[in-house]
Amino acid sequence: xxxxxxxxxxxxxxxxxxxxxxxxxxxxxxxxxxxxxxxxxxxxxxxxxxxxxxxxxxxxxxxxxxxxxxxxxxxxxxxxxxxxxxxxxxxxxxxxxxxxxxxxxxxxxxxxxxxxxxxxxxxxxxxxxxxxxxxxxxxxxxxxxxxxxxxxxxxxxxxxxxxxxxxxxxxxxxxxxxxxxxxxxxxxxxxxxxxxxxxxxxxxxxxxxxxxxxxxxxxxxxxxxxxxxxxxxxxxxxxxxxxxxxxxxxxxxxxxxxxxxxxxxxxxxxxxxxxxxxxxxxxxxxxxxx
Amino acid sequence: xxxxxxxxxxxxxxxxxxxxxxxxxxxxxxxxxxxxxxxxxxxxxxxxxxxxxxxxxxxxxxxxxxxxxxxxxxxxxxxxxxxxxxxxxxxxxxxxxxxxxxxxxxxxxxxxxxxxxxxxxxxxxxxxxxxxxxxxxxxxxxxxxxxxxxxxxxxxxxxxxxxxxxxxxxxxxxxxxxxxxxxxxxxxxxxxxxxxxxxxxxxxxxxxxxxxxxxxxxxxxxxxxxxxxxxxxxxxxxxxxxxxxxxxxxxxxxxxxxxxxxxxxxxxxxxxxxxxxxxxxxxxxxxxxxx
Amino acid sequence: xxxxxxxxxxxxxxxxxxxxxxxxxxxxxxxxxxxxxxxxxxxxxxxxxxxxxxxxxxxxxxxxxxxxxxxxxxxxxxxxxxxxxxxxxxxxxxxxxxxxxxxxxxxxxxxxxxxxxxxxxxxxxxxxxxxxxxxxxxxxxxxxxxxxxxxxxxxxxxxxxxxxxxxxxxxxxxxxxxxxxxxxxxxxxxxxxxxxxxxxxxxxxxxxxxxxxxxxxxxxxxxxxxxxxxxxxxxxxxxxxxxxxxxxxxxxxxxxxxxxxxxxxxxxxxxxxxxxxxxxxxxxxxxxxxxxxxxxxxxxxxxxxxxxxxxxxxxxxxxxxxxxxxxxxxxxxxxxxxxxxxxxxxxxxxxxxxxxxxxxxxxxxxxxxxxxxxxxxxxxx
Numbered sequence: 001x002x003x004x005x006x007x008x009x010x011x012x013x014x015x016x017x018x019x020x021x022x023x024x025x026x027x028x029x030x031x032x033x034x035x036x037x038x039x040x041x042x043x044x045x046x047x048x049x050x051x052x053x054x055x056x057x058x059x060x061x062x063x064x065x066x067x068x069x070x071x072x073x074x075x076x077x078x079x080x081x082x083x084x085x086x087x088x089x090x091x092x093x094x095x096x097x098x099x100x101x102x103x104x105x106x107x108x109x110x111x112x113x114x115x116x117x118x119x120x121x122x123x124x125x126x127x128x129x130x131x132x133x134x135x136x137x138x139x140x141x142x143x144x145x146x147x148x149x150x151x152x153x154x155x156x157x158x159x160x161x162x163x164x165x166x167x168x169x170x171x172x173x174x175x176x177x178x179x180x181x182x183x184x185x186x187x188x189x190x191x192x193x194x195x196x197x198x199x200x201x202x203x204x205x206x207x208x209x210x211x212x213x214x215x216x217x218x219x220x221x222x223x224x225x226x227x228x229x230x231x232x233x234x235x236x237x238x239x240x241x242x243x244x245x246x247x248x249x250x251x252x253x254x255x256x257x258x259x260x261x262x263x264x265x266x267x268x269x270x271x272x273x274x275x276x277x278x279x280x281x282x283x284x285x286x287x288x289x290x
Numbered sequence: 291x292x293x294x295x296x297x298x299x300x301x302x303x304x305x306x307x308x309x310x311x312x313x314x315x316x317x318x319x320x321x322x323x324x325x326x327x328x329x330x331x332x333x334x335x336x337x338x339x340x341x342x343x344x345x346x347x348x349x350x351x352x353x354x355x356x357x358x359x360x361x362x363x364x365x366x367x368x369x370x371x372x373x374x375x376x377x378x379x380x381x382x383x384x385x386x387x388x389x390x391x392x393x394x395x396x397x398x399x400x401x402x403x404x405x406x407x408x409x410x411x412x413x414x415x416x417x418x419x420x421x422x423x424x425x426x427x428x429x430x431x432x433x434x435x436x437x438x439x440x441x442x443x444x445x446x447x448x449x450x451x452x453x454x455x456x457x458x459x460x461x462x463x464x465x466x467x468x469x470x471x472x473x474x475x476x477x478x479x480x481x482x483x484x485x486x487x488x489x490x491x492x493x494x495x496x497x498x499x500x501x502x503x504x505x506x507x508x509x510x511x512x513x514x515x516x517x518x519x520x521x522x523x524x525x526x527x528x529x530x531x532x533x534x535x536x537x538x539x540x541x542x543x544x545x546x547x548x549x550x551x552x553x554x555x556x557x558x559x560x561x562x563x564x565x566x567x568x569x570x571x572x573x574x575x576x577x578x579x580x581x
Numbered sequence: 582x583x584x585x586x587x588x589x590x591x592x593x594x595x596x597x598x599x600x601x602x603x604x605x606x607x608x609x610x611x612x613x614x615x616x617x618x619x620x621x622x623x624x625x626x627x628x629x630x631x632x633x634x635x636x637x638x639x640x641x642x643x644x645x646x647x648x649x650x651x652x653x654x655x656x657x658x659x660x661x662x663x664x665x666x667x668x669x670x671x672x673x674x675x676x677x678x679x680x681x682x683x684x685x686x687x688x689x690x691x692x693x694x695x696x697x698x699x700x701x702x703x704x705x706x707x708x709x710x711x712x713x714x715x716x717x718x719x720x721x722x723x724x725x726x727x728x729x730x731x732x733x734x735x736x737x738x739x740x741x742x743x744x745x746x747x748x749x750x751x752x753x754x755x756x757x758x759x760x761x762x763x764x765x766x767x768x769x770x771x772x773x774x775x776x777x778x779x780x781x782x783x784x785x786x787x788x789x790x791x792x793x794x795x796x797x798x799x800x801x802x803x804x805x806x807x808x809x810x811x812x813x814x815x816x817x818x819x820x821x822x823x824x825x826x827x828x829x830x831x832x833x834x835x836x837x838x839x840x841x842x843x844x845x846x847x848x849x850x851x852x853x854x855x856x857x858x859x860x861x862x863x864x865x866x867x868x869x870x871x872x873x874x875x876x877x878x879x880x881x882x883x884x885x886x887x888x889x890x891x892x893x894x895x896x897x898x899x900x901x902x903x904x905x906x907x908x909x910x911x912x913x914x915x916x917x918x919x920x921x922x923x924x925x926x927x928x929x930x931x932x933x934x935x936x937x938x939x940x941x942x943x944x945x946x947x948x949x950x951x952x953x954x955x956x957x958x959x960x961x962x
Contacts, residue, residue, distance in 0.1 A: 035711050083898065090905070092711065093644055097856055098901050100849060104894030112887035219845060223722055226715045234711060261730035268719035268726075275716055276704055349804060375806035383804070389797040399787075400794040404806040406787050410815065413786040414779060422786075458801075465805055 002134035007252040009132075011245065013141045014252065016148030017203045019244030021221060022228030023155055023237055024199030030235025031172045031192045033092060037099035038079055039200050040222025041106035044215060046072050046201025047208030048110060051121050061124050065147065065205055072201020073194045080193035085186065103222075111215040118212035144206045151202055152241060158195070159237065168192060172235070200225075220264060227267030231274055246270070300363070302327040302469055302500050303348070303379070308357035310343050310524075317343045319524040321357070325469070330491065330501045332511045335521035336545060341504040342384060344521070345471050349381045350374045362468065376404060380467035384474045384504075387458025390447025394438055397446045397457050398429040401464030429464075436460045436490060451478030456487075463494070470494065472503040476510055488514050512536070520544065597777070597864060604770055608763050618762045620878045625769035626831050627847070628870025631854035632776050633823035638852070639861035640784055641816050642796040647701075647717030648824055649848040650724045651694040655825025656832035656842050657728060657735065659683070659690030660744045663833075668733045683747045687829045694825020695818045702817030703810075718845070725843035740839035747833040765834050772830060773867075776823050781863050783819070792816055846890075850874075853893065857900050859907025868909050 021043065028036045049071040053064030083102055087095050125139040159165040170178040171188045179185045203221070211217075228247050232239020247267050255263035301324035310318040318340040325331050333341050346352040348359050350371040359366045361379045369377075389397050402425050412418045433439050436456045441449060446457055455475050462470055472491075476484045484507060491514055495501055505511050511518065512532045519529040522544040528535060535541055611618050634648045665680035701720055728735045735741060747768065748758040759768055783789050791812045794802035803809060832838050850873065858869020873893075880889045904911035 029711070035714065086902070093638075093642075094901055094905060096644070096711075096714070097852065098898050100852070101894040101897035101901070104849065104897070105891050108887045108890035108894065112885065112891065223718060226718065230712070230715055259730065262726060265723050265726040268723045271715060271719040272704065272723070275712060351800065351803075370808075371800075371803035372806045372808045375804060381804050383801060386798055386801065389794055389801065391797050392793060396790065396793075400790045400802070400807075401805045403787060403791055403794070410788060413788055414782060416782065418786060425787075461801065461805055 003256065005133075006135045007256050008249075009135045009137055011249045011252045013137070013145045015245030015248035016145045016152070017207050017244075018224065018228055018248050019152055019241040020148050020199045020203040020206075021225040022232065022240035022244045023152065024196035024203075025225045026229045026232060026235055026237055026240040027155075027199075028193055028196040029229065030237070031168060032084070032189050034084060034099065034193075035092065035096045036193075036196065037096060037222070038103045038106060038197070039225055040218030040220075041103045041110075042072055042076065042197045042200040042218070043204035043221045043225075044107065044110055044213075044218035045075060046204030047121075047213040047217060048114065048119075048204075049201065050205035050208050051119050051213050054121055055119075061122075061209075065202075068205035069151075069198050069202045072204075073198035075201070076197020077190055077194035079197070080190045084189070084193065088186075088189070103218075107215055107218060114215065116215060118214040120212050121209040123209050140210060144210060147206055148203075151199065155195070155199065156237075164188075164191060224264075224267045227271045230271050301325055302362055303502065304360045305344070305348070306358050306360065308344070308347055308354045308359060310340070310347060310352060311355045316524050318347070318354075321521070321524070321526055323519050323526055323529060325500060325502055327468075327500055328495065328498065329516050330495055330503070330514055332515040332518045333502060333504045333521060334506075334508075334511060334518060339521040340524040341521055342473060343524075345381060345473055345504060348374075348471060349379065375465050375467075378466070378468035379471070380462040380465045380469070381471040382455070382458040382462050382473055382475060384477070387461070388446035388449070388454050390445070392446055393443050394433065394446050394449070394457055395426075395429055395442040398432050398460050398464055399425060401432075401461035402428060404465055432460045432464055435463065435493075437486065452476075452480070452483045455479065456490075459490070459494075463499075467499060469500040469502065472501065472505075474505055475503060476505060476507050484510055597867070600864075600867065601770075601774060605767075608766055615762055617878065618766060620875060622762065622766050622769055622834060623831075624870060624874025625766070625773055626827050626834070627850060627874055628854065628867060629769070629773050629776050629827035629830070630824050630847075631851045631858070631866035631870045632773070632780060633820045633827065634851045635855045635860055635866040636780055636783070636816055636820040636823070638855055639859075639865065640789065640792045640796065641813055643813065643817075644714050644852075645717040645817075645820070646714050646845075646848055646852070647719070647721030648820075648851055649843055649845070650717070650721035651697060651821040651824035652828035652831070652847070653721075653724060653728065653838075653843040654697055655690035655694040655828030656838050657690075657741070657828075658693040658825075659686035659829035660741050660832040660838055661734070662686035662689045663745050664741060664743065666734055668731075680745075683745045683833055684749070687747060687826070687833070690829035690832075691822045691825045694828065695822035698817040698819075698821025699814060701821070702814035721843055721845070721848065725840050728840040728843060735840070738839060740837050741832075742837045744832050744836045744838070746836065747830075759833075765830075769830055769834075772826060776826070777863065777867065779819075779823075784863070788812070788815070850893075853897050855907075857897065857907055859909035859911070862907070862909050865907050865909045869907065872908065 021039070025036055025039050028034055028039075046068050049068035050064050053059040053067045054061060057064075057067075059067055079102060083098050084095060087098060123140050125143065127138075129136040129138045130142065157165075159168060167178065167183045167188050168191070170181065170183055171185055171192075175185050178188075204218070207221075208217075224247060228240055228243040231243035231246060232241070247270065250266040250270055251263050254266040303325040305321050305323050308318060308321045309316070321340070321344060333344065335341055343352065347354045348361075348366070350366060350369050350373070354367075361374070361377055364377060366374055366377075366379075389400055392400065405428070406418070406421050406425060409418070430439070430442065433442055436459050438453065438456055438460065441453060446454065449457065455478065459470075459472070459475065462472075475491075476487050479487060488510060491501060491503075503511075503514075515532055517529065518532055518535045520527050520535060520538070520541050527540045527544055528538045530538070607621070608618065611621070630648065630652050633651075634645060637643045637645050637648075662678070662681050663683040663686035665678050667675065667677045669675050697720075701717060704716060729737055731737070732739075746758050746760050746765075749768075757764075759765055784792070791802070791807045794805070794807055795809055795812060799809065828842070831842070854869040854873050855866045856869070857873055858867065859865030873896075876893070876896075877889055880892060884892070900907065906914075
């Protein structure tokens with residue numbers, strides 16, 4: 001029982017960052033119809049930016065986090081502007097392959113610059129965990145959960161409460177009509193990709209200090225983000241948020257009760273099961289036809 | 291239904307109380323009609339009346355929310371499009387009627403898919419030479435029938451719009467249908483191409499193929515149809531021979547409700563040619579309503 | 582003009598023959614350069630993988646980003662068949678397998694990969710597109726994790742070692758075990774040629790036409806009676822089986838495999854070979870395979886492996902921007918206009934498009950209603 005409680009707490013903490021990853025990816029897919037294969041690289045970049053900001057720049061942990069997120073935002077905007085904007089209108093396979101190419105460049109670039117040795121990010125939190133009855137949580141993880149939830153809330157607010165969010169939702173519905181209504185669709189695409197990227201970078205910046213930072217960390221994170229997005233239904237933001245927590249739960253329970261070696265397989269088994277039984281994701285509404 | 295009195299007892303196609311809803315939107319409310327073997331029937335109606343939706347239900351691209359379509363006595367419920375074709379019910383498409391990146395001849399060869407045995411092993415061992423040769427001859431034959439022989443080696447996507455519709459017809463004929471559904475076959479054709487096409491439709495019927503078509507070109511519909519069925523708001527509002535439809539008040543009302551342009555056109559036509567038999571107000575209104 | 586000469590299948594049959602002859606003669610000059618021979622063999626194996634990927638990506642339009650799973654399954658099944666194993670599969674049941682000749686391993690590897698292709702095809706062709714991409718990636722990851730964690734069977738990260746070399750036996754003539762690089766080179770060349778011929782025959786046949794039909798206009802293909810699920814599943818099975826064959830060759834050539842054969846990067850390499858060479862053409866993956874397979878050989882003296890990958894990524898992006906159809910169609914397009922200069926201008930590409938557009942426009946003027954009923958997605962009406 002105590003073990004289960006501990007797993008549930010871990011789920012909550014892992015799920016928050018997974019949700020961030022998933023929301024970023026699903027936002028980009030839903031609005032731009034781009035399967036973003038730079039998502040993992042941006043997650044890695046977020047972690048390295050965090051590392052650099054804390055160690056090289058000496059910004060301090062709490063200032064480094066927004067700096068890393070901002071870095072993801074800028075990098076995302078640059079990728080969209082240079083690579084995706086000229087390809088608007090080409091088929092989804094082409095953009096997907098260009099994104100794969102960009103992902104390779106980013107990941108190999110990281111490896112080239114920083115080398116393959118994992119780095120750890122120093123944090124200001126005490127090493128002793130917080131004991132809450134039978135479960136124990138490190139202060140760092142608790143902060144990660146809080147920050148992830150805050151960022152999810154911020155994203156929701158942005159999409160549902162701001163003019164930019166309104167324009168994004170309009171573009172999501174129908175980009176041609178949105179363009180006719182005076183929405184600057186090109187700007188919305190850049191903004192969407194930048195925001196999605198910054199969420200990936202945020203996830204990396206939050207989980208980097210929890211684990212270690214290394215160039216290949218994004219590969220698995222990216223695949224997990226795909227699992228989350230499929231689980232929630234492509235383009236479904238709330239679905240992705242819930243999907244993040246479900247994946248975390250499956251991983252925690254899988255690692256705890258089956259075998260820790262198969263922790264990372266859970267996401268993919270979920271994908272395969274979802275597609276076998278409910279191809280539109282768990283939370284899809286009746287699809288609109290015509 | 292007037293026509294069922296003197297027609298043979300077993301229709302080739304019967305649409306029985308079919309309804310289609312998308313969420314709250316009713317595309318077809320309750321559609322009920324028959325087509326007899328050897329007939330040329332036109333399905334007409336204003337935009338959004340549910341004509342293409344009806345085609346999609348008949349050919350398995352859409353599941354009806356209610357009702358059933360029978361073809362030669364077989365209920366089509368639950369059958370996939372490719373299974374329905376095998377029963378002898380074939381269709382053309384309104385806009386994308388070709389495989390754009392292939393030559394016209396290759397288009398028809400793709401269309402002849404069902405006409406050779408499905409033996410993958412023979413292909414891999416190179417034992418399909420004879421059947422491939424036969425297929426090529428058949429494809430050339432079909433192109434000849436629709437008058438596209440001269441275009442055989444051109445890329446289908448590069449053909450003029452009207453010629454693409456002809457490729458579409460050749461593809462449908464390649465499946466050896468007992469009945470053919472034509473979705474706006476003459477849209478994009480000029481007057482002389484349309485005249486040739488009417489001849490083609492008649493020739494196809496001569497070979498015993500029943501034809502149901504959706505079309506907006508009213509002179510063409512009036513000229514070619516044995517019978518016309520009129521849809522509005524997903525419901526059949528009239529059916530009968532062209533002459534009866536031309537003066538049917540419900541039909542006139544349906545088309546006049548379309549808007550001021552249509553109404554004016556109808557009135558102009560009515561005033562200008564009271565004695566003329568064609569085009570009657572309906573035809574004019576029909577034409578104008580799609581402008 | 583042969584019947585393979587529809588525009589999608591350029592270039593003419595002469596080029597593949599010349600290339601084959603060149604590749605067959607190559608070892609005569611290279612026997613003294615094992616490094617280059619080794620690079621050619623691994624390039625050849627990856628090229629077979631790329632050809633199999635092209636069958637799906639190029640001819641049916643389905644992007645399999647987990648293609649390495651079929652390759653790896655072929656490698657592991659083939660290796661385990663020829664090495665033998667002794668594992669407990671739960672409930673006290675032990676499965677013991679005595680080593681079989683490597684040739685059986687090859688056949689079983691091909692069959693097992695084909696079976697997995699069938700499973701993946703059944704599962705995912707209902708959803709297609711982005712979903713298919715993600716299902717295939719997921720499948721590859723699951724298989725990799727199994728290879729990593731089922732240590733009793735696969736030795737996990739410790740790798741399967743001592744995999745026997747493939748042997749060729751002809752009744753009455755004795756048998757040979759292919760140990761040298763030159764022998765393996767010719768084996769890979771032979772299997773590659775066979776796969777090429779198989780694919781050429783397939784895409785030029787009724788089955789290939791069904792695949793093209795589905796790719797170009799799925800609704801229309803269905804309406805002429807093409808069974809989409811069956812066609813795509815068969816394509817997936819053949820594609821996966823070929824990838825399995827490549828994997829088996831890989832295992833018996835290197836004589837050692839570990840879970841790293843499932844690396845996503847290898848799939849990406851194959852994708853680059855296909856897209857760079859020209860997807861949907863017969864020669865595309867061959868040319869792309871040779872160019873991108875040997876690129877590291879050219880880059881190795883001048884830069885570090887990480888930098889090589891950066892170049893790879895940049896080259897992929899550059900190709901998609903500059904020559905989106907790939908090297909083979911791109912270069913063929915450069916040559917053709919010159920060849921056709923004497924002939925009357927025939928509509929090709931843009932010119933024809935403009936012509937058709939003008940034509941349709943003129944008709945639209947004559948028939949004001951012509952396009953009024955047009956809807957964006959036909960079957961949805």
